[in-house]
Amino acid sequence: MSKIIVCRCEDVTLHELDEAIAAGHRDLESVKRFTGFGTGYCQGKQCVALCARMLATRGGEAAAMPITPRPPFHPIAVHKLAALVEDEDEDDRRPR
Amino acid sequence: MSDPSRPPALARAPLPETADVVIVGGGIMGLATAWNLARLSDKPLRIVVIERGYLCGGASGRNGGGIRAQWASETNIRLMKRSIAICADFATRMRINVWFRRGGYLFLARTEERAKQLAASAELQRSHGLPTRIVDASEVRELVPDLDVSRVVCASWNPDDGVVFPWPFVWGYARAAIGLGVSLHTHTAVEDLVTEGKRVVGVVTARGVVRAPRVLVCAGAWSPTITRRVDVELPSKPHRHEICSTEPLKPFLRPLVGDLQNGLYFSQSMRGEIVGGISNERVPEGLDQKSSARFLGLYARALSQAMPILGHVKILRQWAGCYDLTPDGNPLCGEVDEAPGLFLMSGFMGHGFMMAPIMGELFARHLLFDEERELFERWNLRRYREGKLLSESMILG
Known part of the structure; x- marks a missing residue:
């Protein structure tokens, strides 16, 4: 059987999606974690809708769809993010 | 394309009425x-x-997958030594890949006071058979060549600690x-x-x-x-702790680096991502798993100061989980x-x-x-x- 890719960033195949469902994962968050779809460079922008549809047509639960989106919206360089805090913003770490 | 020969999603089993x-x-x-x-x-x-x-x-x-036996209390050292041994054997025993990478844990001390604490803890760890050593700034630099060691007094190093994919x-x-x-x-x-x-x-x-x-x-x-x-x-009490992950890089960072001064920690996973977080006391009280821009700022600033070469690496995603803190x-x-x-x-x-x-x-x-x-x-x-x-x-x- 030829490989059908459902998540291009992480090379997740339809076969792997089916395996996750066969292993008992019925909701999209679980299938995401089991296959790793949506965790790559695009963070699911290209694959979530497709994976959700594949799961729904296989008897999965639609209630919890889609997955929780994770910021940032686009990948951002560390040095740019460092400018997000004020210079004087020091978190007072207390010994625990 | 659905394959009709495959079983549909499993039906939910009824809940038992009694159990032991x-x-x-x-x-x-x-x-x-x-x-x-x-x-x-x-x-x-x-x-x-x-x-x-x-x-x-x-x-x-939602955690960073850190597994270490470097602790300050005897109970934690003893227990984590055994826990790491179970982790090292887990993939074979459970027949599942856990991406275990034994790159060690490097705890940085930036004050003399902290250096003394780490030395005392390392001594205790050695008495329990751990290979923990206190290393000076030049050896820290050998372990992590890109780390800025200009403000590092010394570090506590245990090569047997590691990270896993949780x-x-x-x-x-x-x-x-x-x-x-x-x-x-x-x-x-x-x-x-x-x-x-x-x-x-x-x-x-x-x-x-x-x-x-x-x-x-x-x-x-x-x-x-x-x-x-x-x-x-x-x-x-619940305490929201945030964490984030970068784009994957070729393997270059051996240990998990932890800074007990500001609570910064980061490591490279087997997927190549730099995964890390930082202490952040000012978060909403209670059960909260939301992400904040302030965390990204605090973490990015501390990370780029600790290891300037990571400044141009991109952060792909951030998330949060809840610590369960006791007094x-x-x-x-x-x-x-x-x-x-x-x-x-x-x-x-x-x-x-x-x-x-x-x-x-x-x-x-x-x-x-x-x-x-x-x-x-x-x-x-x-x-x-x-x-x-x-x-x-x-x-x-």
């Missing part, structure tokens, strides 16, 4: 305990694990537990506890009641909301005096993931064979009632 043990929380602590109970018991035990969400949905699926640990325990007859129910919330007098004799869920003479709460930061149903107030930095384990039948494995300070492999086994031995009395006495909730608090100073994040 009900475990509240399907995180690694609950699942490791369930598996160990099933495996070690002389006679078949009916064990039910109830999880409100999906597997890996709580702290077990999710397969949860699935590995879940699958092995189910294989031994454990009844696992996800997407099922525990709404109340069943009592007879003071005694806890079961749980009430949205899908029915399960009666059992022993109810074990392994719900992490959610544990206080469960015990509150029988008026048991826990001293632990004395030690967990809450064992039976609750005020509510016989109610047991705790909670308050693990954000270290529950790495402690679960050993604690799951020890709790099972404690419950089945009355072993480990000293540990479950030491970590019992009653120390708060009696004012005998403990300590632990090597806490990150």
Whole structure:
């Protein structure tokens, strides 16, 4: 059987999606974690809708769809993010 | 393209009406305990694990995967030494890839005071057979060439610590537990506890009641909301901890680097991503798993100062989970005096993931064979009632 890719960033195949469902994962968050779809460079922008549809047509639960989106919206360089805090913003770490 | 020969998603099994043990929380602590109970018991035990969400949905699926034996207290050193040994063997035993990478843990000291603390802890660790050494700035630089060591006094280095990918640990325990007859129910919330007098004799869920003479709460930061149903107030509090992950890079960073000054830590996973977080005290109170821009700023600033070469690496995603913090930095384990039948494995300070492999086994031995009395006495909730608090100073994040 030829490989059908459902998540291009992480090379997740339809076969792997089916395996996750066969292993008992019925909701999209679980299938995401089991296959790793949506965790790559695009963070699911290209694959979530497709994976959700594949799961729904296989008897999965639609209630919890889609997955929780994770910021940032686009990948951002560390040095740019460092400018997000004020210079004087020091978190007072207390010994625990 | 759907393949009609494949089975549809599994139907949900009915909840048993009775059990020998009900475990509240399907995180690694609950699942490791369930598996160990099933495996070690002389006679078949009916064990039910109830999880409100999906597997890996709580702290077990949201942590950074750090596994270390470098601690300041004897109990933690002894336990984590055994837990790491279980982790190292987990993939073979459970037949699942956990992406275990033994790159060591490097704790940086930026003050003389901290250097003294690390030296004392390293001494204690060596007396327990760990290879921990205090290394100077030039050796730190050899271990992590791109680290800015200009403000580093020294560091504590244990090459045997490591990082794992947390999710397969949860699935590995879940699958092995189910294989031994454990009844696992996800997407099922525990709404109340069943009592007879003071005694806890079961749980009430949205899908029915399960009666059992022993109810074990392994719900992490959610544990206080469960015990509150029988008026048991826990001293632990949820604390939102944020974490993030970069784009994958070729392997170049060997240890997990931890800075006890600002709580910064980062490591490179087997996927190549730099995964890390930082201490952040100013977060909303209570159970909260939202991400914040301020965290990204705090972390990015500290990371680019510690290791300037990472300034141009892109952050792909951030998320948050809940630590379960106790006032004395030690967990809450064992039976609750005020509510016989109610047991705790909670308050693990954000270290529950790495402690679960050993604690799951020890709790099972404690419950089945009355072993480990000293540990479950030491970590019992009653120390708060009696004012005998403990300590632990090597806490990150």
